[in-house]
Amino acid sequence: DQQVKQNSPSLSVQEGRISILNCDYTNSMFDYFLWYKKYPAEGPTFLISISSIKDKNEDGRFTVFLNKSAKHLSLHIVPSQPGDSAVYFCAASDSGTYKYIFGTGTRLKVLA
Amino acid sequence: NAGVTQTPKFRVLKTGQSMTLLCAQDMNHEYMYWYRQDPGMGLRLIHYSVGEGTTAKGEVPDGYNVSRLKKQNFLLGLESAAPSQTSVYFCATKQGSLHEQYFGPGTRLTVT
Numbered sequence: 623d624q625q626v627k628q629n630s631p632s633l634s635v636q637e638g639r640i641s642i643l644n645c646d647y648t649n650s651m652f653d654y655f656l657w658y659k660k661y662p663a664e665g666p667t668f669l670i671s672i673s674s675i676k677d678k679n680e681d682g683r684f685t686v687f688l689n690k691s692a693k694h695l696s697l698h699i700v701p702s703q704p705g706d707s708a709v710y711f712c713a714a715s716d717s718g719t720y721k722y723i724f725g726t727g728t729r730l731k732v733l734a
Numbered sequence: 735n736a737g738v739t740q741t742p743k744f745r746v747l748k749t750g751q752s753m754t755l756l757c758a759q760d761m762n763h764e765y766m767y768w769y770r771q772d773p774g775m776g777l778r779l780i781h782y783s784v785g786e787g788t789t790a791k792g793e794v795p796d797g798y799n800v801s802r803l804k805k806q807n808f809l810l811g812l813e814s815a816a817p818s819q820t821s822v823y824f825c826a827t828k829q830g831s832l833h834e835q836y837f838g839p840g841t842r843l844t845v846t
Contacts, residue, residue, distance in 0.1 A: 628776075654833050665738070665824050665837030666777070711776060714831060720765060720784065721792065722835065725778035 625649045626714050628725035636733050641699040642719045643728050645712035648693065652714040652723075657686060657697050660709045660727070669710070670697070736760055738838035740825050746844045747815045755810040755841050757825030764826045766808040767792075767835065770821040776825065783808055813846045823842060 626645045635641045647653075653674040658666035672679040672695065674685045679686050685698045699706055712725045737750040741756040759764065764785050769777040769792075779792030789800045797819060799811045812819060822842050826835040 626776075631774075656833060656835075658835075658837075663840070665826075665839050666835075667837070668834045671833055715779075717833075720828075721779060721782065722767075722833075723779070724769075724777040724792070726774060 624726075625652075626712060626723045626725040628710075628712060628728050630728050631726070632729040632731070634731045634733060635702045637704055638701045641697075641702045641706065641730055643697040643699075643710050643712075643730065645695045645697075645725050646693060647695075647714050647723075649714070649716070649723075650693070651716040653717050655686070655695050655712045656715075656722070657684075657690060658713065659706075659709045659725075660711065666711060680734045698709065699730075702730075704732050704734050706730060707732045738825055738827055738836050740823075740838040740841050742841060743839070744842050746846065747812075748846055749816060751815050751816065752811070752813050754812075755823055755825075755843075757808040757810070757838055759806055759808075759825075759827045759836075761827060761829070761836065762805070763827035763829045763836070764805075765830075766802065767828075768798070768808065768810045769824045769826065769828040770794065770819075771824060771840075772821050780810065780823075784844075815843075817845045819843065820845045 656671040657669040660666040709727045767782040769778040783802040786805040825838040
């Protein structure tokens with residue numbers, strides 16, 4: 623049973639346009655969510671996060687939106703740049719456990 | 735300041751052989767994690783540790799053992815390797831109540 627799902631395995635976007643990556647979860651106990659970015663042959667690196675007490679968190683070109691009623695979060699990248707081309711993972715946690723469940727990832731390709 | 739390092743980077747094993755993967759960190763983080771990444775499966779938690787001398791099971795612990803004898807090291811052992819354990823293994827650490835995880839560069843393991 624996959625508790626965190628990223629239903630789009632890949633996404634292509636033109637440079638300068640908006641990239642929207644989606645993530646759905648099933649466990650209502652999750653109260654903290656993170657996005658990681660991964661380049662080939664490297665470990666994932668932290669990008670942005672959001673607590674369940676918020677519905678939006680912004681950091682430069684990156685914004686994460688959380689819709690608790692729909693159990694859905696999304697990552698917006700504006701404007702998209704070729705260097706953003708990577709695999710993006712969302713992750714969720716029930717803070718009481720400090721375990722993190724990751725989605726399957728979305729490969730973003732930003733076309734120059 | 736090396737952050738999180740993993741040894742070895744690559745390894746090929748025959749079915750039934752054993753090996754130990756080493757994760758070392760110099761950030762004095764309490765929490766350490768072992769994940770495996772497989773195509774279409776994302777990152778799955780194998781085992782984790784909330785402090786020196788403690789370990790706990792993650793989502794896919796079968797076939798693996800771990801030890802955390804020193805705060806800075808987290809060892810992942812395969813007692814009798816199987817082809818299903820062919821994967822890329824990532825170690826991660828995090829500090830206390832903060833959620834951001836820091837990942838190592840990964841170990842690519844092939845079991846033939």
